[in-house]
Amino acid sequence: MGGTEVKISYDDRTDLLYLRFDERKQDVENKRVTDDVVLDIGAGGKIIGIEILDASLHLDLDRLLPVRYGASKAG
Numbered sequence: 074m075g076g077t078e079v080k081i082s083y084d085d086r087t088d089l090l091y092l093r094f095d096e097r098k099q100d101v102e103n104k105r106v107t108d109d110v111v112l113d114i115g116a117g118g119k120i121i122g123i124e125i126l127d128a129s130l131h132l133d134l135d136r137l138l139p140v141r142y143g144a145s146k147a148g
Contacts, residue, residue, distance in 0.1 A: 077094055079092055079093065079094055080093040080096070081093075081138075083128065083134065083138055088127050088128050088130075089124060089125070089126060089128060090124075090125040090128035090134075091123070091124055092123040092125075093121070094121060094122060095115065095121045095122075099116065099121065100115070100116075101114055101115050101122070108126075109125060109127050109130075109131065110123065110124070110126070111124040111126070
């Protein structure tokens with residue numbers, strides 16, 4: 074069973090962490106699941122990405138970033 078590569082990016086100016094599961098350009102619908110978590114939903118209801126707003130309030134970014142495999146730190 075093959076895995077999905079997850080791309081992680083973080084913008085320290087906006088404190089937004091983004092997990093991307095599908096690199097293809099496509100239209101998405103945004104679904105807010107909490108005040109600080111938004112799902113990007115693609116065709117067929119597939120989750121394309123997850124936005125975490127105010128990420129530094131919810132995650133220990135010093136420990137999480139940089140992630141070495143399939144990830145980047147933007148900013």
